Amino acid sequence: MTTIDYDRLYVGGTWNAPATDQRIQVHSPTDEQLIGSVPEASEADIDAAVSAARDAFDDPEGWAHWSPSRRTEVLERFAVALEERGGETARRVTIQNGMPIWLAQQFEAGFPAVLLRYYAGLVEAGQEERRQGMLGKQAVVTREPIGVVAAIVPWNVPQAITFLKLAPALAAGCTVVLKPAPETVLDAFLMAEAAAEAGLPAGVLNVVPAGREVGAYLVEHPGIDKVSFTGSTAAGRAIAQTCGRLLRPVTLELGGKSAAIVLDDANLGDTIESFFGATLLNNGQICWLGTRVLAPRARYDEVVDTVAGLAGSLVVGDPLVETTQVGPLVSERQRHRVEGYIEKGLSDGARLVVGGGRPADRDAGWFVQPTVFADVDRKATIAQEEIFGPVLAVIPYDDEDDAVAIANDTDYGLGGSVWTADPDRGEQFARRIRTGTIGVNHYSNDPFSPFGGVRASGMGRELGPEGLVAFQSVKTIYLDQANDS
Template identity: 75%
Template sequence: MSTIDYDKLYIGGEWRAPAGSARIDVRAAATEEIIGSVPEGAEGDIDAAVDAARRAFDGPDAWGSWEPARRQEALHRFADELEKRAGETAARVAQQNGMPIVVAEQFESAFPPLLLRYYSQLVVDQGEERRPGMLGGSSVIRREPIGVVGAIVPWNVPQGITFLKLAPALASGCTVVLKPAPETVLDAFLMAEAALAAGLPEGVLNVVPGGRELGAYLVEHPGVDKVSFTGSTAAGRAIAETCGRLLRPVTLELGGKSAAIVLDDADLLGNIESFFASTLLNNGQICWLGTRVLAPQSRYDEVVDTISGLASNLVIGDPLERTTQIGPLVSQRQRERVESYIAKGSSDGGRLTAGGGRPADRDRGWFVQPTVFADVDPNHTIAQEEIFGPVLAVIPYRDEEEAVRIANDTDYGLGGSVWTADPERGEAFARKVRTGTIGLNHYVNDPTAPFGGIKSSGMGRELGPEGLVAFQNLKTIYLPPAAAN
């Protein structure tokens, strides 16, 4: 079996020898075999990348000084090059983290070019704003790029999340140092190949993979003007503390324990595909999934049977197979984490109604069966902590008031969904749930609407015009009355 191996890092618009000799071996989630390797970044590589990004931002013909239409042309070329590599990108992601290929084609191949085109057009349309003053003059409001961005992304949706940051940052005129997760680096290097082929200016985008220590070094680097991080709440708190001390702007998209609230008139079977996508997509490895299912006592057994039937009949298999609905988890460590939560769910008194173990026909790969627990108390560990695997906890409620209380009784507030035959009732219920985002009979991150969390799910927003503002500084120019005329 041939492997995908890189010997250099993408820094300053070229492939450059790394500062150290350490390497990252990448294993296929379905076979546990090594499928590639890349150099592991060191502090010296971060220094070089930040220096390159700084030169691209501050130097002659600086990226941020380009007219928006000129940047748009470059980003459209980048989008075109990504699309040429769409199939390979999806396959690399699927092999690395177990994402089913059909999902990878949407999230990892189609979404990034769409975001590049969306944000570059937003900047072209944005322009300056002139406001008449109350004291005789007027003001010019400018939106200027914030500077060098340190972007840190996780392994679960690596390219989709990368471009939640890259697309608005680059479109606004920022330059970026990207640190991908060690588990998913092969797709990041393919993305760098696309950037090089597109002719992005030197230093506008730099890719340095590594672990937590390298990420911490990037966050506190004196040459970084803004940090954008997606990952665990624990890591996010540490990053927030560093950025607070440095007075450095930061966007944090962190963990979730979202509620999927089934109202008593819901047609769950009629919406079963959307329900699956809102609760178990990507093998449960998405932060906004509704892993707490709230079901009315009047229909509790029916809802449990429906969800258990769904979980039991999902196709588990090779993520590269188009029929696969549930692939493996990203690593042995992640599988052990999920299995520890399954054991905890049983010991706390949850009733296992589907799954609970490893597929009998899979002797290799980090697979876990889609698992459903019934009779879960809202205070049980599996109802409060993020598991990040295909495990659902079904919690009964008596009435809508109790459902709202249970839905809001969590440290998190990222996603959620409401399931009902009455859209007006569902929207009214959704307004009562304390969360950053929530869907009605489905859940989809639309590029035009802000995405992010409250409470321990983070701060700041990505997507929509709000995701662009996060990479811009506002500058006001006060004009005197004479100039105003």
């Protein structure tokens, strides 16, 4: 195939030559062939991007001072430009990280424009209120853009996660330096083309792909006012330490080891498609997936058989084929990591029910069979650590209290799901789980509702009005007059 190559970085509203000749090469996870390359940003490129974002933010007539309606006009053009590129965006994501194309068309092609319009509408609805004070006078509470934002995104759902940050930040009036993951850069450059076409003012959005060391340099850059990071818990801890030392606001959406809790009245056969979406979606490469399946002892064998039947029936193959349900993992390193956890599960005594190896019909690509372990001890490594691949651990429980205890016995707290024939019972059970989000008989992120985790799954929230507040500073103006109205 013809490779997709870029020679310049999108900084300051134009395409500029990078400071070095270092490049990021992207290989297909399906056949391991080179599919494209882009410049690798250096510290000098970060300096240029932050300077452009700072100049744009500090401009007294610039983006931060535009009326919400004026910003909305540009963001609507941005949304339209993204929609026009939606098919190509989905294709680029799929050929880079192995996401099945039907899923990329939903997450990566459509979600960004939805978020741009949602947050533009929130800001237009008003960000100021007058309050009657306790002391008889008034106060005006305003929300202002927080400043220059460093947005660091992962490779697993790159465009949707980018716009969890970009949409509210831009709507609020912030300027952004975006660092996409090296594994998924081709979609980020396509997005930058859409931004340029839409007429985002110079410096409002800057795209600088790089690895961890340059990312760390961005996080501690003195020109940054706010950091928004999605990625591993280990990296998140390091970023939190830096931001704590600098007293810099930070939002962290990190790892997960969520529980999919099957209650004793559940009929998984009736909700198997939703169960797949909550446990094995995107080849198991989503942080909120319920990779610990909790099953009542009285129905344990039945649940194991149902889950194993699901995993064993999934179509594994080329992610560009519409019927493929499970594609390859993003990289050889990621496959090695997942296979290491499978080996650990076996050595710790768990029972391999289905999968555990590589598909026999794939002689290239970084594929792993959907894998299910049974008889997993709740303290076992595969029940406690995030694997980030198509591997499920089915854990037995005695009663509801025991299920709650197991579900909460984790360092994480990001997602989760409850499966039951009684939605009211499911809601009451869900309230007992310590997590940032949880679904009853399904799991999906809704733009109107906050998303984020507790404990080692991070801090702060994205989506919903809460996702906008994360990019705003609250100012109170005390007025020297009573409210006469």
